[in-house]
Amino acid sequence: MNRFLAFLRKEFYxxxxxxxxxxxxxxxxxxxLLLFGFVLTNEVRNVKIAVVDxxxxxxxxxxxxxxxxxxxxxxxxxxxxxSEYEGLFRSSKVKEIVVFEPDFARKLIKExxxxxxxxxxxxxxxxxxxxxxxxTAIANGFVKDEFTKDQKVPGINIxxxxxxxxxxxxxxNFIPGLIAVILMLISAMMTAITITREKxxxxxxxxxxxxxxPIQIILGKVVPYLILSIINALVVLLLGYFVFExxxxxxxxxxxxxxxxxxxxxxxxGILISTFANSQLTALAMSGFVLMLPSILLSxxxxxxxxxxxxxxxxxxxxxxxWFIEINRTVMLKGGGIETIWPNTVILxxxxxxxxxxxxxxxxxxxx
Amino acid sequence: xxxxxxxxxxxxxxxxxxxxxxxxxxxxxxxxxGPDGAGKTSLMRILMSLLLPDGGTATMNELDVVKDxxxxxxxxxxxxxxxxxxxxxxVEENLKFFATVFGTTIQxxxxxxxxxxxxxxPFKNRRAGKLSGGMKQKxxxxxxxxxxxxxxxxxxxxxxxxxxxxxxxxxxLKRLKSMGIxxxxxxxxxxxxxxxxxxxxxxxxxxxxxATPHExxxxxxEDLWAVHTRKIYETSKHLEKLSSTLSVNSxxxxxxxxxxxxxxxAESIQKYLLEKGELEITIEPSSATIEDVFILLMNHxxxxx
Numbered sequence: 231m232n233r234f235l236a237f238l239r240k241e242f243y244x245x246x247x248x249x250x251x252x253x254x255x256x257x258x259x260x261x262x263l264l265l266f267g268f269v270l271t272n273e274v275r276n277v278k279i280a281v282v283d284x285x286x287x288x289x290x291x292x293x294x295x296x297x298x299x300x301x302x303x304x305x306x307x308x309x310x311x312x313s314e315y316e317g318l319f320r321s322s323k324v325k326e327i328v329v330f331e332p333d334f335a336r337k338l339i340k341e342x343x344x345x346x347x348x349x350x351x352x353x354x355x356x357x358x359x360x361x362x363x364x365x366t367a368i369a370n371g372f373v374k375d376e377f378t379k380d381q382k383v384p385g386i387n388i389x390x391x392x393x394x395x396x397x398x399x400x401x402x403n404f405i406p407g408l409i410a411v412i413l414m415l416i417s418a419m420m421t422a423i424t425i426t427r428e429k430x431x432x433x434x435x436x437x438x439x440x441x442x443x444p445i446q447i448i449l450g451k452v453v454p455y456l457i458l459s460i461i462n463a464l465v466v467l468l469l470g471y472f473v474f475e476x477x478x479x480x481x482x483x484x485x486x487x488x489x490x491x492x493x494x495x496x497x498x499x500g501i502l503i504s505t506f507a508n509s510q511l512t513a514l515a516m517s518g519f520v521l522m523l524p525s526i527l528l529s530x531x532x533x534x535x536x537x538x539x540x541x542x543x544x545x546x547x548x549x550x551x552x553w554f555i556e557i558n559r560t561v562m563l564k565g566g567g568i569e570t571i572w573p574n575t576v577i578l579x580x581x582x583x584x585x586x587x588x589x590x591x592x593x594x595x596x597x598x
Numbered sequence: 599x600x601x602x603x604x605x606x607x608x609x610x611x612x613x614x615x616x617x618x619x620x621x622x623x624x625x626x627x628x629x630x631x632g633p634d635g636a637g638k639t640s641l642m643r644i645l646m647s648l649l650l651p652d653g654g655t656a657t658m659n660e661l662d663v664v665k666d667x668x669x670x671x672x673x674x675x676x677x678x679x680x681x682x683x684x685x686x687x688x689v690e691e692n693l694k695f696f697a698t699v700f701g702t703t704i705q706x707x708x709x710x711x712x713x714x715x716x717x718x719x720p721f722k723n724r725r726a727g728k729l730s731g732g733m734k735q736k737x738x739x740x741x742x743x744x745x746x747x748x749x750x751x752x753x754x755x756x757x758x759x760x761x762x763x764x765x766x767x768x769x770x771l772k773r774l775k776s777m778g779i780x781x782x783x784x785x786x787x788x789x790x791x792x793x794x795x796x797x798x799x800x801x802x803x804x805x806x807x808x809a810t811p812h813e814x815x816x817x818x819x820e821d822l823w824a825v826h827t828r829k830i831y832e833t834s835k836h837l838e839k840l841s842s843t844l845s846v847n848s849x850x851x852x853x854x855x856x857x858x859x860x861x862x863x864a865e866s867i868q869k870y871l872l873e874k875g876e877l878e879i880t881i882e883p884s885s886a887t888i889e890d891v892f893i894l895l896m897n898h899x900x901x902x903x
Contacts, residue, residue: 236698432682
C-alpha cells in the first residue's frame with residue numbers, strides 16, 4: 231500500500247509540475263466550453279437586415295415591427311431601390327433583405343395570399359437557411375395571430391415545435407456531447423501519454439526492474455486521472471447548469487454513475503493505447519485519430535448518427551462516445567431512466583471489459 | 599553471485615549475445631569492457647529479467663532470471679545506461695520514491711549511500727533534471743542502492759561524466775564491494791578496467807577473454823613498442839608496412855606498435871624507419887594496456903571469421 235501511495239504522490243508531482251499537462255487538464259475543457267458556448271453558435275441573434283416596404287400599410291408595418299422586436303433581427307438599412315441590394319450584401323451591412331409587395335394588406339385580406347420576398351446572403355449557406363427559416367416562422371406566426379378571430383386564416387399555416395429544446399438552444403446540444411469529448415481527452419489521452427512518457431524517458435525500465443506489480447503501475451497512473459476527470463465532468467455539468475441553463479431533468483445519481491462508467495472506459499482505452507505506443511508523440515497521434523476526431527464527428531455530437539451513410543453509421547456504432555452522448559441527452563434533457571438507457575450502458579460496460587482484457591494481455595512485464 | 603551459461607540473444611538477424619558464459623563471484627567487482635553495440639546492455643537487461651534470453655541460462659544468487667524474476671528484481675540494484683530518474687522530481691523525492699517502492703526508507707539504509715549521497719545532499723531540493731552529469735549518476739547510484747541490494751548492475755555508469763567524477767565513482771564502487779555487494783559494471787573506457795577485480799572483454803556478442811586486468815596485460819603474447827614521433831600519420835603508415843606488424847594504434851601522441859614475438863628489436867625498427875626517412879623517433883619496449891589486449895583479440899577474432 232505504501233508503494234502505491236508513493237507512486238500516486240509521484241504522479242501528482244508530475245501533473246502539477248508540468249505546465250503543459252495543467253493546460254490540457256484544465257485549460258482545454260474550459261476553452262472548449264466557452265468556444266462551443268459563445269463562439270460556435272448556430273443561434274440567430276441580432277442579425278442585420280434591411281426592409282423594403284412597397285406597401286407601407288398597417289399590416290406590413292406591424293409585421294416589420296414584429297420581426298425587429300423578436301430579438302433575432304436588427305434593422306440596418308432601408309434601401310430605396312433594388313440597385314442598392316447588392317452593395318448592402320457585398321459590404322456585409324445586412325445578411326437578409328425583406329421586401330413587401332405593394333398592397334400587402336389588401337391582398338392578404340381580399341385574396342387570402344400576399345407576397346414577401348426574402349433575399350439572404352447565401353455565401354454562408356447554413357446561416358442563410360437559419361435566418362430565412364426564422365423570418366418565415368415569424369411571418370407565419372404573425373399572420374396567424376392577426377387572423378385568429380376570423381374562421382379563414384390566410385397564408386400558409388406551418389406549425390413547428392422543437393421538442394425538448396423549444397428554443398433550439400445550442401447549449402442543450404453541446405453540453406451532453408462536450409462532457410464526452412472532454413472525458414475522452416483527459417482520461418484516455420492523458421493516461422496514454424503519461425504511461426508512454428515513462429517508456430520514453432527510460433524510467434519504465436527501472437519501474438519494471440522494481441518489485442512494483444504491473445497492476446500497481448497501471449492503477450498508480452490511472453487513479454490521479456480518474457479523480458481529475460470526475461472533477462472536470464462536474465465542472466462542465468455545473469457550468470452547463472448555471473451558465474448555459476441546461477437542465478438535468480433525469481436522476482442525477484444515474485447521470486453521475488454513467489459518467490463514472492464512461493471515465494472508466496476512457497481510462498482503459500488510454501491504457502490500451504499506451505501498450506501500443508512507444509513514444510508520447512505516437513500516443514498523442516493515436517489518441518488524436520482514435521479518440522478526438524471520431525468522438526467529435528462520428529458520435530452524434532455535431533452530426534446526427536441517423537443521417538450518416540450506412541458504412542459510417544457502422545463505424546459510429548463502434549465509438550464509445552456515440553452511446554454515452556445518447557445516455558447524456560436522454561437523462562439530462564428527456565429525464566429518461568435506466569429502463570431506456572440500459573442497452574447503451576451494457577454496450578459501454580462491454581467495451582470497457584474488452585479494452586481492459588486486451589491491455590492486461592498486452593502489458594509487458596519486460597522490455598520486449 | 600552471477601552465473602551465466604551459454605546465453606544467447608538475437609534481434610532478428612543481429613546476434614547480440616553469442617553463447618556467453620560467465621561467472622561473477624560474491625563480492626566481486628567485475629567489469630564488462632567493450633565498445634557500443636558489443637552486447638553489454640543486452641546481457642545486463644537479461645540479468646535484470648528485463649529481456650528474455652533466446653537460449654542459455656542465467657542465475658543471480660541461485661535465482662533464475664526467467665523463472666524467479668520477481669525475486670531477482672528484489673535483490674538487485676540496477677542503473678540503466680540512460681539517466682532514468684524523474685527529472686521533474688527533486689533529488690530527495692526521487693530517492694524517497696525508490697526507497698518506498700522497494701519497501702524501505704532512506705533512514706534504514708542511509709549508511710550504505712552515505713558517502714555518495716552526502717555529496718549531492720546540499721542539492722536535495724533541486725530537480726533531478728537540473729543536476730550535472732556527475733551528480734545525476736551519483737543520485738542514480740544512490741537510488742539503485744537504497745534497498746540494500748545483494749547484486750548491483752551498472753550499465754555504463756561513467757559515460758558522459760567528467761574525469762574527476764569518474765574517478766570518484768570508481769572509488770565508491772570499491773567501497774561498496776568491500777561491503778560485500780557483487781557488482782557487474784560495464785564501460786566503454788578501457789582505462790577503467792584496471793579498477794575491476796576481473797574483467798571480460800566483449801565484442802560482437804562474444805566474450806573474447808576473461809581474466810584479472812593484471813593477468814590480461816601480463817599474458818600479452820606479442821611484442822609491444824611505444825613509438826614517439828612528431829608525424830603520427832606518416833610514421834604509422836610506414837610501420838604498417840613493416841614485416842610482421844600486427845597492429846599500429848595511436849594513443850595520444852604515442853604510437854603502439856605490435857609485432858610478432860621475438861622478430862624485432864628497437865634497433866631494427868629504428869633502422870627500418872631511418873631507411874624510410876623518419877629521423878626524430880624514439881622507440882622503446884612497452885607493457886600492454888587493456889586496450890592493446892582488446893585490439894589484438896579483436897583482430898584475432900576478425901581473422902577467425
